[in-house]
Amino acid sequence: MEEKYDSISEVNLKRLWWNFKVYIVRIWEELSKYNKQETWSIEMVLQDNKGDRIYSTVPRALVQKWTPILHEFQMYTMTNFTVVDNKTKTKNGVSRYVLTFSHRTKVTHVEVPTFPLQAFRFRSFVDLQNAAMLGDADMFDIIGEVVGKEEPRDLITSKGRETKRLVVILQDLDNNRMSCTLFGDLVDQIVPHLQEERVEPLIVVMQYFKVSRWNGKTSVQSNFAISKVHINLDLEEVNFFKTRVVSAGPSSVSRISYVSSPRDWSAADELKNGCVAVKTIEEALNVAQEGPIWIAGTIVSINAGKAGWFYKACRRCLKKVETPVGTRYECAKCGHTHGVAALRYKVEVMAHDETDSICLLLWDKETTQLCGKPAESIFNEKLAPDDEYPHTLDNMMDKKVLFKLNVKAANVKQYDPVYTVMKVCDDEDTISKNLPMTLVDNNTHVVNEAGNNNSFDIPGIVVNLTIDNDTHFNMECVSSIKFKTPAKRVASGVKVATINLNQDEEEVHHSTNRFTRKLSKKMKSQQSDIDS
Template sequence: MDEVNPYTAIKNLKPFKTSWCIQVKILHAWNHYTKGSGMSYEMMLADEDGNKIQAGIKKEHLLKLQRYVKIGHWTIIEEFSVTKASGLYRSTTHPYRINIQSSTRFSNSPTISDEIWLDLVNFNDVLSGTLDQNKLVNVIGQLVNVGEIQLLDVQGKPTKKIDFQLRDTDDNRLPCSLWGKFADQIHKVSKESVGGIVICLIRWAKLGHYKEIRSISNAFDASEVFINPILTEVEEFKNLLPSDGLALTIMEPKPRFQPLRVREERSKQFERKTIAELKASFEVEKVKIICSILSIDLDYSWYYYAHIKCNKKVFKSKKTLSSGAKKIIYRCDKCATDVTSIEARYWLHLDIMDNTGESKLMLFDSFVEPIIGCPATELLDVTNEQIDEPQPLPDVVKNIIGKTYQFLVCVEQDNISRGNDEYKVAEVLTSQNINQALPINDSVNPVDHSSISSNDQVLMLTNNSEKEDNSQTLSRTPLSKRKEIVDDGSDQSSTSKKQCTKDSDETVTDVTVIDVDNPNDWHEPKFFHKLEEAAQGNLKEVKHEREKIVLKNIKVEKIDGKNAPK
């Protein structure tokens, strides 16, 4: 007569009684927190047939019962209740779960099996979306294309995250994201194993779906991650991998900003204006301007510290502890709470100019970083005790002074009716050395040739329509070379080109030629600025000493093709 098994199989557990007795292996255990139930200690149990069920010990029973929970060991559990399994991320397919009570008894059991019952899912099932999104899955794959580790704000706490891909034996790629300690684990192995074959096993992973992309990630501490585990399944998987030599690689970080061509294409709908036209605008709009940066206004700070989660400025304050000591804290007004996850952001106030006038621009972090070339976090230390004290302007930020950019600028009601002379930048459209001339407003104060004389320097303008015969020679000659050509004194007897002298017998020795039709000369905005100002009889001093150009008197002459410098 066969002996009756005193243990109930997991698949037969039902809620109608509590006098159950099971013999199970504890596969995994972790702390779990839910808003409704609070903290509990969860376990993953499996019987000798490989059937699994989740069990939980409430916080009030932990002190008594947690010591009996030994991961990887077999145990006998008696007297517990069975309730319906629910929730977004269920670790088994069993319709019920076990609730451990204060009366529940644990006792030792001999080892029945060393199996871990993986129940691996196919990548195609994950990517196609045919799996139940509320249930956790086990996946195995070759680790490829690992990204850089990131630090993100999660419920007010800085948390690490890493993105990577797993590939299967059919070369399907599954996007993965791991958080917290698992991100550190993948980051460490990726640095140590570049160029090698790394197999990754993720147990009880959460299925994700965002913007038509299906992926997996860890379900808090319910998940487990194993790198190159010694298992029969792993060896079989490695033997089936394509023999293409693909090894672990580090992915380049994703660009934070849209490509320049995308921004420029989107900006075509907006009109381009000069600064004078910008200041004369009387309607709310966005316009494009090309301008040179004169200075950075340091009456304002060039940076601020922001709460990572909501991206708003934080304020520093001091909190007195019970011991009497003072602790530095940061307060976010939007969240109305004290925060610890902060980082530095750019915030620039710029003085700008073109040949029609001067104005001011304000740029926030996302527009400054593309032209600076590095994030503010690399230039500032958040742990600095002197967070309220302005930090010196770094050279890498100073380098934008004197350079020419194209911006998409917002004309707002504050600028029109409330006297605000500072405009917000909505987009950075080009970087330095743009291949367009600064816009010139020819309708204002035309040049009066008779009122201009020469003193120390001559600024000559040439026009391609009148110098066809010499365009190939003159327009392709570098500016420094053209200066030497004119300075050699040749062709001084030309009747169409007057000698520029302070007195009738004094010869000018410093001549600069600017070709208005030659794009190579368009990146010299200082000459256009000075020419326009001289034409209006209102020569101004350039604000920055290192860019100061002294032009006492300027003579403008037309050079025809026949008498152009050879």
């Protein structure tokens, strides 16, 4: 008489004794967070004859007992578990209930399987790209041929652990393509198979991956230890896929090509590639979706105090360091200690175009590109008593720049008025070719001479030239006007205030802007000439 087995779908907390016949469709080890050489637990995904799946775990005390017995894609009978309820949270997207091994658990290997293995639950590329919504806990399997790769990158996680990242491009049988990001040991596993001269198709199955959507593009990525890459696996699904690929005809060139990541492109390359549309600042302030966008604007203000234009960073991972350990700094992210921290730019500026103004945060690479010198080289520049930052940063003033912004949810919801800059381009030819159409027709300043209005019209800033009929304040003086804001955050979308040179002293003290060193010196010089 054939023994009766329970179905995974029947699992609940009311019964103490369960008897299953299942395949192990995924098994892996979780390492101790205190000692990476020690296995903390064995994690598994089990599947019965109905295709239902459940999560199972072997605690540390039993790891040594079960490690040599449990193997992936093998069938077992299993009895006596402790059932744990994760309430409404599914364990790794697999199941609400977890079967936990105990000292009473019994496992027997089934030499002759009684039902077929259904190891994967494939999702098509088109299905993933068209899906209206995919949750963070939703995981799935995909199959494809590797047709492209990027260069592997070294990373340091938020917990200070060193790891790797690699992007490969997969192609399905209908020539649809999907970007797939691998992390950690999966990178080391696949890299030896990615030779550029390879002529045989490399078929991979990405098991228990999750979807990622950014800026309207869909990709997949590994999800910690549960994810696995199967390379040229000898299973029916893989063999069928490979046969279809080979039957399409032999490839006369290498099957895996190198592709450059958009992150590797310079700003000019990205703009010349034609994959971006530059927005006006007004349009940028009104975007309703997170993601990268490009804008064009002129830097009209620098918001930086004496120590507000840089930060001290770890020399290994570039994370900000604050707490000294004796005379040394210790990085809280990667744990590296060193005698002297690196100095890196972190500068807040205001950019303006004919439509609006916007507050931007420039990091080290972008600031260095715009001002021409690294932060450490200008740290010791002598400052006048009323100077707020080194003179070198003034090299950015009045520069017309294309900015690539990272629009965050806080920007969209107007919680944070400062937009982070990802890339900059100050090449004049590239800028002129990529200006928004609404700015192309208005990229020159006009002098208004109607009536008695002797004003020079600068977008967002109007400077009155009539100062007690003093003809010495000429157009040359106005053309050098630059503004610096006090060391405080400026409201998003607020244009630089109108400055009238007839303001009395009280009004000037209440102004949110003041003249730069260059204008002040020029005014003093011209006043001296008048007095003489």
